[in-house]
Amino acid sequence: MNLTATAFLALAMSTDAFAAAVGKGAALHKPRFSEALRTGAIFGVIEALTPVVGWALGLAAAQYVKAWDHWIAFTLLTLLGARMVLAGLNAQDDEAQGERPQRHGFWLLAITGFATSIDAMAVGVGLAFLDTDIVPVAAAIGATTFVAVTTGVMMGRVLGVVAGKRAEIAGGLLLIGIGVAILVEHLRAA
Incomplete structure (x- = not known):
């Protein structure tokens, strides 16, 4: 996998976390930068670990599906991308009633971070089939998620949920595009 991909x-992997972070920031009462960094770190670490777990699971099965690897990666990325686009289009505003908290609890952030990283785990499975070095990819996903989530929390009170929806749609379209590019690359090589 090259640097651009x-x-x-x-x-693409960080956009759903960004969307969640915008919502988290919008739910807080004037979030501080330290809270944004904390949230970014929690999401970033989880988002970096889940593709490694998926990759390890994929390696265990790779020998059985080597001939179909590009189709599997294409299918996974397309389905995940479509799910992200649909989630962005169908998202409902979840405005809480009453006072907004100063910060979110660790477990709430960890569960949200894990929920937004399921797609990264599935991508890790697909990357195992492509014989990709997972360490730089996982590090890039984690670092990008850290920046996106930190930024998202701070933008949350200004932009609200609408920007989060658009970011998730864009991320889904990027995933679909990457899946198509992988398929085209393998079909041209054959």
Whole structure:
């Protein structure tokens, strides 16, 4: 996987976390930068670990599906991308009633971070089939997610949920584009 594809993949993987972070920031009462950094670190670490777990699971099965690897990666990325686009289009505003908290609890952030990283785990499975070095990809995903989430929390009170929806749609379209590019690359090589 080249640097450009890694950068686009990292960006695509971080957009759903960004969307969640905008919502988290919007739910807080004037979030501080330290809270944004804390949230970014929690999401970034989780988002970096999940593709490694998926990659390890994919390696265990890679020998059985080597002939179909590009189709598997294409299918996974397309389905995940479509799910992200649909989630962005169907998102409902979840405005809480009453006072907004100063910060979110660790477990709430960890569960949200894990929920937004399921797609990164599935991408890790697909990358195992492509015999990709997972360490730089996982590091790129984690670092990009850290920056995106930190920024998202701070932007949350200004932009609200609408920007988060658009970011998730863009991320889904990027995933679909990466899946198509992988398929085209393998079909041209054959």
